[in-house]
Structure formats: structure tokens, C-alpha cells
Amino acid sequence: MMNRRSTQLNTPREALSWASSLLSKNGLNPKIAQWMLMTLLDQDQSRFWAHLDEALSHEQAHLFQEQIERVLEGEPYQYVMGSADFYGRTFLVNPAVLIPRPETERLVEEVLQAIVPLLGQKSLHLVDVGTGSGAIAITLALELGTCEADPNASGPFQQLKGESGVYVSAVDISQPALEVARRNAKKWGAKVTFMHGDLLQPFIARGEQVDVIVSNPPYIATAEKDQVEERVLRHEPHLALFAGEDGLHYYREIVKQAKEVLNRPGLLAFEVGAYQAEAVRAIITQAYPQAKCRTVRDFQGYQRVVLANID
Numbered sequence: 001m002m003n004r005r006s007t008q009l010n011t012p013r014e015a016l017s018w019a020s021s022l023l024s025k026n027g028l029n030p031k032i033a034q035w036m037l038m039t040l041l042d043q044d045q046s047r048f049w050a051h052l053d054e055a056l057s058h059e060q061a062h063l064f065q066e067q068i069e070r071v072l073e074g075e076p077y078q079y080v081m082g083s084a085d086f087y088g089r090t091f092l093v094n095p096a097v098l099i100p101r102p103e104t105e106r107l108v109e110e111v112l113q114a115i116v117p118l119l120g121q122k123s124l125h126l127v128d129v130g131t132g133s134g135a136i137a138i139t140l141a142l143e144l145g146t147c148e149a150d151p152n153a154s155g156p157f158q159q160l161k162g163e164s165g166v167y168v169s170a171v172d173i174s175q176p177a178l179e180v181a182r183r184n185a186k187k188w189g190a191k192v193t194f195m196h197g198d199l200l201q202p203f204i205a206r207g208e209q210v211d212v213i214v215s216n217p218p219y220i221a222t223a224e225k226d227q228v229e230e231r232v233l234r235h236e237p238h239l240a241l242f243a244g245e246d247g248l249h250y251y252r253e254i255v256k257q258a259k260e261v262l263n264r265p266g267l268l269a270f271e272v273g274a275y276q277a278e279a280v281r282a283i284i285t286q287a288y289p290q291a292k293c294r295t296v297r298d299f300q301g302y303q304r305v306v307l308a309n310i311d
Helices: 011-025 031-041 047-051 058-072 077-081 106-115 135-144 175-188 203-207 221-225 230-235 249-261 279-286
Strands: 083-086 087-093 124-127 166-171 192-196 208-214 262-271 292-297 302-308
Touching: 011 031, 011 058, 031 047, 031 058, 031 077, 058 077, 083 124, 087 135, 087 175, 106 208, 106 262, 106 302, 124 135, 135 175, 135 192, 135 208, 166 175, 166 262, 166 302, 175 192, 192 302, 203 249, 249 262, 249 279, 279 292, 279 302
Parallel strands: 124 166, 124 208, 166 192, 208 262
Antiparallel strands: 083 087, 262 302, 292 302
16 A cells, blocks of 8 residues: 655645645545545534634544555445435445446436326335445335335425335345345434345245335446446456346346236336447336336436336
């Protein structure tokens, strides 16, 4: 590990200037310095900017320098901080789980809109397959009112708090990932039932039916491994990244297993790779010829979400 800790950092202002400069020189976003320092000092943005000239303890300065060095060595800053933002909330993360991406927020938004017609008609059981950090399942639970009152909730689902009749489950094959997800659910007071298992197998084994299947499964083809950013390849769990030679393995398996557990009417909702939307749509329509499929673009213009209403 490189040693840059000879610099004396007496205040947050000095620490911010030192770290921002180093990050910028190494081709990294200088804003990372602010996010990491705010996390270290446990301050929100307004308090951070109002106290830039307060003294930093020797321990705080030393830890911050150590953390910046880890980022410069290639470790994702979210793992260094132990947290990542998703849908306006902060989730705990570690190398056992994939770091939540902004693109996945589109999946959540589209699922929330897609199930509006079903709300109030009956109790709905929604399952997040391959939950990882739990960000998708927990966010859906919070937005749909399957938890204690959330004073930060807003939007069309606020009035449904405690009345939506939506039950959220989440499955992952990784026990360490489930530990992270459970901690996040506890942190946010979300009512999510977590299960250990391979895709939808826990529901098949119990003969349990669900109404909505949501998943952001691994979708990188092993043949494209050399195209993955080095810091992702070195630090994020390969179990959550790669999906066979063509990257479609888990879509095929989930759609196949869904035949045994998905109620009619039901909803399938997937995040997909940048050029996989049509292939995933084809997998769905082969299994469900009458499915009403649509795709949604992310903020970069890629077809990122595939939704299918199954009647």
C-alpha cells in the first residue's frame, strides 16, 4: 500500500483539499472525498459544510488517509465506507454483496408503477430473487407500506402505509449476503422475509405461490470477463456478476421456475444488461406466449428493465 500519510491534516477543509486533489490526479471522482469524510464524521451535508474548520482528531485524520489510500489502490469507496446510497436511503454493503447501482432504481420505479392496478384487489406476495444487500426488496417494502411508518416516504404510495396488503420476500443463495440484507432491513424497519436458497427453489419446495417476481440477477457473460472494470472484478462478488457463456442463464432459470410459482395475473420484472432486453423478452414470451412485455430505458439510454404482465 502506498504511503501518503506524511501530510498533516488538521481540519476537514484540509482533509477534503488533500483527498480531492489526489483522487482527481488519479482519474477518480473528487466528490468521493466529501462522501467518505461525511461518513467518517457522521455528518449530513449541511453540518459538514458548516464545520469545515473544526479540529480533526489524530485518529480521524489517520483513518481518513488510510481509507483514501485504499480507494487509490482500487477498492470501491462504498466498501471502504461500508455503505452505498440507493433510492434516497443508505444501505450497508461489504464485499459479500454487489454495490447497488443507480440503474437499478429504474427497476424499483417501474415495479412500483406496474403493481398499482393490483393494489387493493387482493393481498400480493412479491419476491426479490438474488437480493444481495436487500436494497430492492427493502425499498419496495418501504415504499409499499409493508413496514412501520416511514416519515421520509413520499409519492403515490404514502397513503397506502400499513394498508397495501403487500408481502415482500427475498431470496439469496449466499448466506453472507443474507446477513447484510437482514441488517439493512433492521436498520430501516422493513418487513421482509429473507430465505436462503437457489432462485425460486424455496417456494417450489413449499408449494408457495407469489404474484410478483423481481430480480436483478447476475447478467455478465463469462466471455466478457475481460471487459469488466478492474476494481469491480477484483472486489465485487463474482457470484453476483457472472451468468454463463451468454449472460442469460439466470433469466432462463427464473422464468422456467416461475411457471411453478407465479400466480395469474402476475408480474415478472428484470434488470438486464445493456444489450440483453430483446433476448430476455424472447425467453419470457417463449414460456408465456400471451405475456405483455415492455422495456424501459435507463438514464444512459440503454434498455435496462424488462417487465411482463402474465394473465
